[in-house]
Amino acid sequence: MSRKTPLVTGAARGIGLATTRRFLADGWEVAMIDRDADALFAAVEGMEGVLAVLADVSISEQVTRLIEETLARFGRIDALVNNAGVADFGPVEDTGFDRWRRVMETNLDGVFLVTQAAIPALKAAQGAIVNIASISGLRASTLRVAYGTSKAAVIQLTLQQAVELGEYGIRANCVAPGPVRTKLAMAVHSPEIIAAYHDAIPLNRYGSEDEIAEVIHFLCSPRASYVTGQTLAVDGGFAATGIGLPALRS
Numbered sequence: 675m676s677r678k679t680p681l682v683t684g685a686a687r688g689i690g691l692a693t694t695r696r697f698l699a700d701g702w703e704v705a706m707i708d709r710d711a712d713a714l715f716a717a718v719e720g721m722e723g724v725l726a727v728l729a730d731v732s733i734s735e736q737v738t739r740l741i742e743e744t745l746a747r748f749g750r751i752d753a754l755v756n757n758a759g760v761a762d763f764g765p766v767e768d769t770g771f772d773r774w775r776r777v778m779e780t781n782l783d784g785v786f787l788v789t790q791a792a793i794p795a796l797k798a799a800q801g802a803i804v805n806i807a808s809i810s811g812l813r814a815s816t817l818r819v820a821y822g823t824s825k826a827a828v829i830q831l832t833l834q835q836a837v838e839l840g841e842y843g844i845r846a847n848c849v850a851p852g853p854v855r856t857k858l859a860m861a862v863h864s865p866e867i868i869a870a871y872h873d874a875i876p877l878n879r880y881g882s883e884d885e886i887a888e889v890i891h892f893l894c895s896p897r898a899s900y901v902t903g904q905t906l907a908v909d910g911g912f913a914a915t916g917i918g919l920p921a922l923r924s
């Protein structure tokens with residue numbers, strides 16, 4: 675029998691790569707999707723049980739191909755993790771339509787396209803969908819008019835998927851990470867912003883990529899067999915607190 679196979683988009687780094695490793699540790703084989711060739715092929719070096727597929731989730735033809743390549747290699751898709759995303763921040767008045775579309779085409783259109791293409795395989799497996807949103811989709815914050823709106827739409831899309839696909843045994847849930855200690859975040863967050871986040875987060879720290887991956891893995895697993903249509907904020911309690919950080923406005 676073939677091993678269970680998740681398809682993970684945005685798998686070359688960060689949460690996507692941590693999620694891939696978590697699945698591998700549990701004996702799954704993984705289709706790793708990313709549009710950054712250098713990062714993707716560097717990430718898979720030395721890994722066993724993975725398929726690296728270079729593709730852009732916002733382009734319909736490439737989405738069709740990535741599903742075909744996954745099924746040709748593994749024969750099944752048991753879980754879909756829609757993780758690929760673009761973080762492009764800016765004030766409302768400075769957000770042109772080009773920036774808006776750049777964010778939406780990956781963060782929202784990509785989730786829609788990949789899920790639609792994977793539905794037949796997910797039906798066959800009675801599989802699981804986990805969409806990666808953000809606490810920015812649950813609460814407004816500065817500089818996130820496009821990003822936050824895209825992630826709020828992903829949360830609603832997840833509800834639609836859960837309602838319409840449940841009769842096929844497909845579960846759809848959403849993970850909304852809070853501040854995560856990634857290399858990118860640490861590079862762009864000033865000491866003032868880091869301190870402000872620590873003050874605003876009840877657990878008084880950033881999360882880790884591995885902590886997010888654990889929740890994603892759980893929602894894809896049989897342990898979550900009666901969980902669908904849910905959005906789980908993995909944020910150290912940040913979504914329970916007040917409105918945004920003054921340090922981000924300066």
